[in-house]
Amino acid sequence: MTVPLPDGYSYGPWNDGPDPLAPPADLREAMDEIGRDVMGGASPRAALEELLRRGTPRTAGLDELTRRVWQRRSEIQRRHNLDGTLAEVRRLLSEALEAERRALFPDPGDDARLAEAELDALPTGTAAAVRELSGYQWRSDEARQNYERIRDLLGRELLESRFEGMKEALRGTSPEDVARVNQMLTDLNLLLAAHAQNFDDVPERFAEFMRRHGEFFPENPRTVEELIDVLAARAAAAQRMLNSMTPEQRAELAQLSQQAFGSPELAQQLSNLDGQLRALRPDYDWDSAARMRGDQPLGLGEGAQAMADLAELDALAEQLAQSYAGARLEDIDLDALTRQLGEDAAVDAKRLSELERQLRAQGLFERAPDGSLRLSPKALRRLGETVLTDVFRTLRGRGGQRETASAGAAGEPTGSSRPWRFGDTQPWEVSRTVRNAVLRTASAGGGRVRLDVADVEVAETEHRARAAVALCVDTSWSMVQEGRWLPMKRTALALHQLISTRFRHDALQLITFGRHAATVELEELVGMEGVWEQGTNAHHALLLAGRHLRRHPDAKPVVLLVTDGEPTAHLEPDGTAEFHYPPLPATLRRTTTEVDRLAKLGATVTVFRLGDDPRLTAFVDLIARRSGGRVIAPDDQGDDDLGAAVVGDYLRSRRPGR
Known part of the structure; x- marks a missing residue:
C-alpha cells in the first residue's frame, strides 16, 4: 500500500533496486x-x-x-561427509530384513524356512544385497515398503544430483512419474546430440523440449546453450562429489544406481547425459575432489549441491x-x-x-x-583541504597560538567572495548572501525569503604584500627510516593548499634534497617514493631557493628548511655532489655561504629541526644566527605537528610589520 503525504510525497514498500536508506x-x-x-x-x-x-x-x-x-x-x-545416501540405504535395508524375519519366524512351513535361508545367503555388500532382493517375494508389508523406499530414494537422489529441486518434486513417485522422467531424459539426450551435430532445427527442438518438460527446469533457460550451462555445472559438481568419495563408496553407488526406480534405464540415461555434457563443456571442472571430513552425512543431491557451493565459493x-x-x-x-x-x-x-x-x-x-x-589536481585539492584543516586543528590546540587559526583571514578585501565553508572566519558578503537567498526562493515558487547555509558567501581578504616562499624538504633515507616521510608530505600539501587558496599572489617553490636537490611540483612530491641514498645536500637546496627568490624581487623572501640531519653533501662546480660523513669543512662552508647570500636578499631561514642529534642542533643554530632566522623543533609524535609548525611560521612571516 502506498500512503500519500503532504507536498506530493508518498511512501510504500521497497521491493528492489538500490537501498534508499543506505549511506552514500x-x-x-x-x-x-x-x-x-x-x-x-x-x-x-x-x-x-x-x-x-x-x-x-x-x-x-x-x-x-x-x-x-x-x-x-x-x-x-x-x-x-558424503556417506548420506549409502547410510540411508543401509538403514532401510536393515529395517526391511528385520521386519521380514519377524514376519517369517512364526510360520512353521517349509516356504518360510526357505525364505529365511535366502535372506541368510544374501551378499554382505549393500549394493549386492539390494540387487539380489529385486525378485524376492516379501511377506512383510513393512519390509516391502522399505525396499521400495530404497529404489525411490536412489532414483530421486540420482536425479537431484543432476537436476536441482528434482528430489522434492518427486517425493511421491508413481510409475507414471518415473515414465515421465525417463521420457524427459530421452528427449534431452536427443536434443543435446542434435546440438552437438549442429542440426539446423535445434532452436525449434529446444522450444518444443521446453514446452513439454519445462517444469523440470526452474532456471528457465532461454537457449540450448543456457540449458547446457546449467546442466553441465550440476553434472560437474556431481562428478566432483564422486571423485571425493572412496573407491569403495563409488563402486557401491555405481551398483546401487542400477536399482533406481527398479530399473537400470535411469542410470543409463544419466550416464549418456553426463558423457554429452562433458564433451560439450570440457573446460568445466570435472576432475577435482574435496575432502569432506565432518560427521553430518549428505545425500547425493545434497553432496552435489555442496560441491556446487564449493565451486561457487x-x-x-x-x-x-x-x-x-x-x-x-x-x-x-x-x-x-x-x-x-x-x-x-x-x-x-x-x-x-x-x-x-x-x-x-x-x-x-x-x-x-x-x-x-x-x-588529479582535483584530488590533490581535496586532500589539501583535509590536511590543512587538520593542521589548523593542531594549531588551535596549542597554547598561546590560537590567533594563528585566523591568520591570513584579516587584511584588505580582494573584491571576490566564495561560498562559506565550515571553519571560515571571514566576514559575510551580505549583499551576495541575500541575493542568493532571494534567487533560491524565487526558483522554488516564491514565498517568504529565509536564509539557508547554502546561501552564505564570505568576503575574501588577503595581505597585499607578496611573498616568495621556498620550502626545502629533506628526502634523504633517514626521513623514511625515522617515520618522517608522511609528515613531510602532509606539511608540503598543507602549505601549498594555504597559499593557493588564501595567499594566491604568493609564489611557492617546493624543493627536495637528498644527495642532490630538485624543484618539484606538488603531485611529484606527493607521489614520491623513498629511495635509499646517502647525502643531505642542504647547499644545493638553498642554492635553488636563492634562484627562486631572485625571480621575484618584489616579493618578501621566505625560506623554510625541514631536515633531520646536518649537511653531508655539497654541489661541485661541475654539478656532481660530493658526499662525506662526517661532513667535510668544504660542505659546511659552502652551505653557510649560501645562507649568507640569502640573508643579503633579505631572507631569513627558518629551520625545522627533526631529531636531537647534537651536531645537527649546533649547525642549525649557526644557520639561524647568520640569517637572523629561527630554529623550530616541532613535536615528533603526530603527522601534523611538523605541518602546524611550518604553516604557523609562514603565517607569522605574513603578518604586517614582520
Whole structure:
C-alpha cells in the first residue's frame, strides 16, 4: 500500500533496486585514506586497491569478504561427509530384513524356512544385497515398503544430483512419474546430440523440449546453450562429489544406481547425459575432489549441491581477489555472494563497487605521461583541504597560538567572495548572501525569503604584500627510516593548499634534497617514493631557493628548511655532489655561504629541526644566527605537528610589520 503525504510525497514498500536508506559513499573519507597511502609511498593504483581491500568504517573490505568466503568453505568441508545416501540405504535395508524375519519366524512351513535361508545367503555388500532382493517375494508389508523406499530414494537422489529441486518434486513417485522422467531424459539426450551435430532445427527442438518438460527446469533457460550451462555445472559438481568419495563408496553407488526406480534405464540415461555434457563443456571442472571430513552425512543431491557451493565459493574468492587482468568489482557475482554469505555481504560488495566507480567518475585519478595512474589536481585539492584543516586543528590546540587559526583571514578585501565553508572566519558578503537567498526562493515558487547555509558567501581578504616562499624538504633515507616521510608530505600539501587558496599572489617553490636537490611540483612530491641514498645536500637546496627568490624581487623572501640531519653533501662546480660523513669543512662552508647570500636578499631561514642529534642542533643554530632566522623543533609524535609548525611560521612571516 502506498500512503500519500503532504507536498506530493508518498511512501510504500521497497521491493528492489538500490537501498534508499543506505549511506552514500564517503568520497572525502576515501580520498583521505588513499592520500595517506600515496604520501606514504604507495602508488595511487595500489592505494585505491588497498582501500578496497581494507574497506571503510561502514563497509567490509574485500579482505574481510574473502575471509568469510574461506570460512564458509571450510565449514562445509569440516561439517559434512558424503556417506548420506549409502547410510540411508543401509538403514532401510536393515529395517526391511528385520521386519521380514519377524514376519517369517512364526510360520512353521517349509516356504518360510526357505525364505529365511535366502535372506541368510544374501551378499554382505549393500549394493549386492539390494540387487539380489529385486525378485524376492516379501511377506512383510513393512519390509516391502522399505525396499521400495530404497529404489525411490536412489532414483530421486540420482536425479537431484543432476537436476536441482528434482528430489522434492518427486517425493511421491508413481510409475507414471518415473515414465515421465525417463521420457524427459530421452528427449534431452536427443536434443543435446542434435546440438552437438549442429542440426539446423535445434532452436525449434529446444522450444518444443521446453514446452513439454519445462517444469523440470526452474532456471528457465532461454537457449540450448543456457540449458547446457546449467546442466553441465550440476553434472560437474556431481562428478566432483564422486571423485571425493572412496573407491569403495563409488563402486557401491555405481551398483546401487542400477536399482533406481527398479530399473537400470535411469542410470543409463544419466550416464549418456553426463558423457554429452562433458564433451560439450570440457573446460568445466570435472576432475577435482574435496575432502569432506565432518560427521553430518549428505545425500547425493545434497553432496552435489555442496560441491556446487564449493565451486561457487572458489569463484567468489577469485573475484574478490581481483588479481586477474582487467579485474573490476563489477565482476563480483552479487547473487552468489548473497547465497553464500547473506545480503549484508552483497550490500558491502555493492558499496565498494559504487565507491570505486565514483572515485573514477569524479576525476580523482588521471593518467600520467608515462601511463601510470596518479592523483588529479582535483584530488590533490581535496586532500589539501583535509590536511590543512587538520593542521589548523593542531594549531588551535596549542597554547598561546590560537590567533594563528585566523591568520591570513584579516587584511584588505580582494573584491571576490566564495561560498562559506565550515571553519571560515571571514566576514559575510551580505549583499551576495541575500541575493542568493532571494534567487533560491524565487526558483522554488516564491514565498517568504529565509536564509539557508547554502546561501552564505564570505568576503575574501588577503595581505597585499607578496611573498616568495621556498620550502626545502629533506628526502634523504633517514626521513623514511625515522617515520618522517608522511609528515613531510602532509606539511608540503598543507602549505601549498594555504597559499593557493588564501595567499594566491604568493609564489611557492617546493624543493627536495637528498644527495642532490630538485624543484618539484606538488603531485611529484606527493607521489614520491623513498629511495635509499646517502647525502643531505642542504647547499644545493638553498642554492635553488636563492634562484627562486631572485625571480621575484618584489616579493618578501621566505625560506623554510625541514631536515633531520646536518649537511653531508655539497654541489661541485661541475654539478656532481660530493658526499662525506662526517661532513667535510668544504660542505659546511659552502652551505653557510649560501645562507649568507640569502640573508643579503633579505631572507631569513627558518629551520625545522627533526631529531636531537647534537651536531645537527649546533649547525642549525649557526644557520639561524647568520640569517637572523629561527630554529623550530616541532613535536615528533603526530603527522601534523611538523605541518602546524611550518604553516604557523609562514603565517607569522605574513603578518604586517614582520
